[in-house]
Amino acid sequence: MTTEQDQIVEQSQLGNVGDLSGDSLLKVRHLSVDFVSIDGRVHVLNDISFDVKKGEIVGLVGESGSGKTTLGLASLRLLDSPPAEILQGEIIFDGKDISKISDDELWQVRGTGMNMVFQESLIALNPVYKVESQLGESIGTRNKKNSLHTDKETDKSEMLRILRELCLDKPDMVLKKYPHELSGGMRQRVSIAMSTVQSPRLLFLDEPTTGLDAYVQNRILSIVKQLNREYGLSIVLITHDLTVASKICDRIYVMYAGRIVEIGTSREILDKPFHPYSESLLAALPSGFEDSPPLPVPGGEPPDLKHLPQGCKFNPRCIYVMDTCRTDEPDLVNFEGRMVACWKYPSTAKK
Amino acid sequence: MNVDASSNIVEIEDLVVRFRARGHKSGFFRGASWNRAVNGVSFSIKKGETFGLVGETGSGKSTIARVLVGLYKPSSGRVRILGREINYRKKEDVFYLRQNVGIVFQDPVGSLNPRLTVRDIVTEALVASKSVKKRMYDSAVLDSLERVGLRRSSLEMHPRELSGGEKQRVSLARALVVPKKLLILDEPTSSLDMTIQAQVLNTLRKLKAELDLSILFITHDINVVRYMSSRVGVLFYGKLVETAAAREVLMAPKHPYSEELLSNIPQLVATQSLDSNAATRALVEHSPASEGCIYRNVCPKVFDKCVDEPELAEVERGHDVACFLYHDSMQRT
Missing domain, CATH: 3.40.50.300 (P-loop containing nucleotide triphosphate hydrolases)
Structure with a gap:
C-alpha cells in the first residue's frame, strides 16, 4: 500500500x-x-x-x-x-x-x-511570565540540546533579531510585556518566535x-x-x-x-x-453582492464522531449521493493524478 | 434634519464613546487619560437596509453595537431610533431602544447561559419585553425557533449540547422572538466552520426578507460583508472614513484606508500569487495619528493638507469620504 x-x-x-x-x-x-x-x-x-x-x-x-x-x-x-x-x-x-x-x-x-505553534496563543503562552523569559526558556532548551553555552547578552540580541524578523515593531518593548498585554496578532508572532528560535x-x-x-x-x-x-x-x-x-x-x-x-x-x-x-x-465562501443567489451549501452539521453514518461519512450531506455511498466506504485512490475518496470516480468504482 | 427621516430606522450623530485608560497617576483624576473608542461617528440605517460596518480589531465596531442596545452609554452625540431620540439616563428610553433593537453577539458560548435550556433562553427575551401574554410564550418560542431553522427537539437542550452554528441560531431566535425593527449582528459567523457560516448567512438573508428587518452587520470579513450588505461603512480607529453603497465601496473604494483594507480580502488564489508587494505593505503596523487625519501616519497618499482633520463629506451621490484628496477635487469642479 x-x-x-x-x-x-x-x-x-x-x-x-x-x-x-x-x-x-x-x-x-x-x-x-x-x-x-x-x-x-x-x-x-x-x-x-x-x-x-x-x-x-x-x-x-x-x-x-x-x-x-x-x-x-x-x-x-x-x-x-x-x-x-x-x-x-x-x-x-x-x-x-x-x-x-x-x-x-x-x-x-x-x-x-519538529515544532508546533498552537491555536490559542493566549493559552499557549504562560500568562505569568514576560515574553522575554518565555523566549529565553526556548533558547535555553535549544542550547541544552546542542550543548551550547551562550551568555545573556547574546540571547537577548537573538531574541530581538527574531522578533524584528517577524516584523514586530519595537521588539525591546514586546520583550518586557506579559502575553495579555499584546494584541492577538502580536501574541501569535511571539508564539511563532518561540518555535522558530529553536530552528x-x-x-x-x-x-x-x-x-x-x-x-x-x-x-x-x-x-x-x-x-x-x-x-x-x-x-x-x-x-x-x-x-x-x-x-x-x-x-x-x-x-x-x-x-x-x-x-x-x-x-x-x-x-x-x-x-x-x-x-x-x-x-x-461568500461571493457576490446582496442580490446574488443564496450560497449552494449542503445542509447538515459537521459529523459527530460518535455517530458516524455507514458507508461514506459525507453521504448524509452529499448532493451526489448514490446507493453505494450509504453502504460502502470509498478508499482513497488515484483519479486523474489526484487522490480522492469518492464513489463518483470510476477508478474507485472498479475496486 | 432629513426630509425622509421617517424611513430611517436608526440615526447616529457625532457619537463619541470614551473609556478611562489605565496608567494614570495616583490621585483623583490626576493625569487620567481617556481612550476614544468611537470618535464622532455619524450614520443612519434606512428601513429594509443592511448596513455593513467593517474595520480592523479595535476600530470601535462592537462599541457602536453595544451603544445601540444600551450596554454602553455614549459620552456625547445623539442616537435616534424610529425618530425618537434616546436619552440614556432615562430607563424608559433604554427600554424603548431594546424593544426595537435585537443583537446577536460574536461568541456563541459566552452569550448563552449554560444553565438554561433553549426554551428558557428564548423565553427570557419574551419576559423582558413585557409585550407578550404569558400563555403565548410557548407558541412564540416555537415559531421563533422554526424561523431560524432549529429543530423542535432542541427546545429542552442546554447550550453545551448544541453545535456552534446551532448556538448562534438560538441567539438569533432570542433576538427575534419579539419582533424587532433593527437587528445587530456582531461578527455572528466568525467562529463558525465554513459550510456552517454559509448556512447561517443564507438563513439571515431569508429572515431579513421575511420579517422586513433592517440589519447592522458588523464583521471584519469583507467577503461576508459583500454578500450581506446594501451599504457599507469603513471604520478606522473610531472614525468612519467612508460610507457608500456596497458595490461602490467594494469595487471602487475612495479612501486610501479602504483601498488597503480591500487589498487584504481573503481570496481563493493559488499559492505563488501572494505577491511580495502586498506582503511588505501588509507588514506595516497601523498606528493612528493623534491629530489631523487619523490615517496620515501610514497613508501612502499623504500630503500637506492632512495635518488638518477631514470631515466625512459627500463627494459623489451617496458616497461619503473623509479624505482631502476628494474634497479638493470637489471644490475644483
Whole structure:
C-alpha cells in the first residue's frame, strides 16, 4: 500500500516540487487514533497517510472534528494517553520511526526537529511570565540540546533579531510585556518566535490566523511564507479556511471525519475540486453582492464522531449521493493524478 | 434634519464613546487619560437596509453595537431610533431602544447561559419585553425557533449540547422572538466552520426578507460583508472614513484606508500569487495619528493638507469620504 500510494502521488504532477520518495521529511503511514472515554471509543483518525517534503508547505483543511489538530499532535507524539490510543501506524521523521522511540530520544526530535505553534496563543503562552523569559526558556532548551553555552547578552540580541524578523515593531518593548498585554496578532508572532528560535526543520501551525482580522491574517501568512522561503522550513498549516490554505500551501489534504478525502495541489483543488466535500467548502465562501443567489451549501452539521453514518461519512450531506455511498466506504485512490475518496470516480468504482 | 427621516430606522450623530485608560497617576483624576473608542461617528440605517460596518480589531465596531442596545452609554452625540431620540439616563428610553433593537453577539458560548435550556433562553427575551401574554410564550418560542431553522427537539437542550452554528441560531431566535425593527449582528459567523457560516448567512438573508428587518452587520470579513450588505461603512480607529453603497465601496473604494483594507480580502488564489508587494505593505503596523487625519501616519497618499482633520463629506451621490484628496477635487469642479 505504501509503495503503491507513493507511486500514485509521484504520478500526479508533483514532480516539480521534488522526488517524493527520497525527499520526504515526514511520512505518516496508516495512522489510526482512537479516543477512549467512559462514553465509549471514538475513531478520531482512520488510516491516515500523509507526507511532508523538504521545503514544502502542506495544508490540512477540514471542519471541526475532522481530526486535523489530532493529526498534528499525533505526528509530534503530543497526544495524551489516555484518552488517546494509537492503534496502528508509523511516523517516520527524517528516516527514523519516532512512533516507538523512548522519551529521551523524542526530546531530541521535538523542538529542534519538529515544532508546533498552537491555536490559542493566549493559552499557549504562560500568562505569568514576560515574553522575554518565555523566549529565553526556548533558547535555553535549544542550547541544552546542542550543548551550547551562550551568555545573556547574546540571547537577548537573538531574541530581538527574531522578533524584528517577524516584523514586530519595537521588539525591546514586546520583550518586557506579559502575553495579555499584546494584541492577538502580536501574541501569535511571539508564539511563532518561540518555535522558530529553536530552528526546527518542520513546523506545525495550528489555525495560526483564526480569530485575527483579514489584515493581520495576511501579515502572519506572509511571515510564514517568508520563513519557508528563507530557511527552507517545511510547514504544515492546519486550518478550516480554504482561502488561508490556498494562499500559501503547495499541497492540500482535505479531511473529513478523521479521514483524508482528497489530496491535490492548491491550484488543482481550487480549480476543480473532485470530492463533493471539497466542492462544498469552496461553495461556502461568500461571493457576490446582496442580490446574488443564496450560497449552494449542503445542509447538515459537521459529523459527530460518535455517530458516524455507514458507508461514506459525507453521504448524509452529499448532493451526489448514490446507493453505494450509504453502504460502502470509498478508499482513497488515484483519479486523474489526484487522490480522492469518492464513489463518483470510476477508478474507485472498479475496486 | 432629513426630509425622509421617517424611513430611517436608526440615526447616529457625532457619537463619541470614551473609556478611562489605565496608567494614570495616583490621585483623583490626576493625569487620567481617556481612550476614544468611537470618535464622532455619524450614520443612519434606512428601513429594509443592511448596513455593513467593517474595520480592523479595535476600530470601535462592537462599541457602536453595544451603544445601540444600551450596554454602553455614549459620552456625547445623539442616537435616534424610529425618530425618537434616546436619552440614556432615562430607563424608559433604554427600554424603548431594546424593544426595537435585537443583537446577536460574536461568541456563541459566552452569550448563552449554560444553565438554561433553549426554551428558557428564548423565553427570557419574551419576559423582558413585557409585550407578550404569558400563555403565548410557548407558541412564540416555537415559531421563533422554526424561523431560524432549529429543530423542535432542541427546545429542552442546554447550550453545551448544541453545535456552534446551532448556538448562534438560538441567539438569533432570542433576538427575534419579539419582533424587532433593527437587528445587530456582531461578527455572528466568525467562529463558525465554513459550510456552517454559509448556512447561517443564507438563513439571515431569508429572515431579513421575511420579517422586513433592517440589519447592522458588523464583521471584519469583507467577503461576508459583500454578500450581506446594501451599504457599507469603513471604520478606522473610531472614525468612519467612508460610507457608500456596497458595490461602490467594494469595487471602487475612495479612501486610501479602504483601498488597503480591500487589498487584504481573503481570496481563493493559488499559492505563488501572494505577491511580495502586498506582503511588505501588509507588514506595516497601523498606528493612528493623534491629530489631523487619523490615517496620515501610514497613508501612502499623504500630503500637506492632512495635518488638518477631514470631515466625512459627500463627494459623489451617496458616497461619503473623509479624505482631502476628494474634497479638493470637489471644490475644483
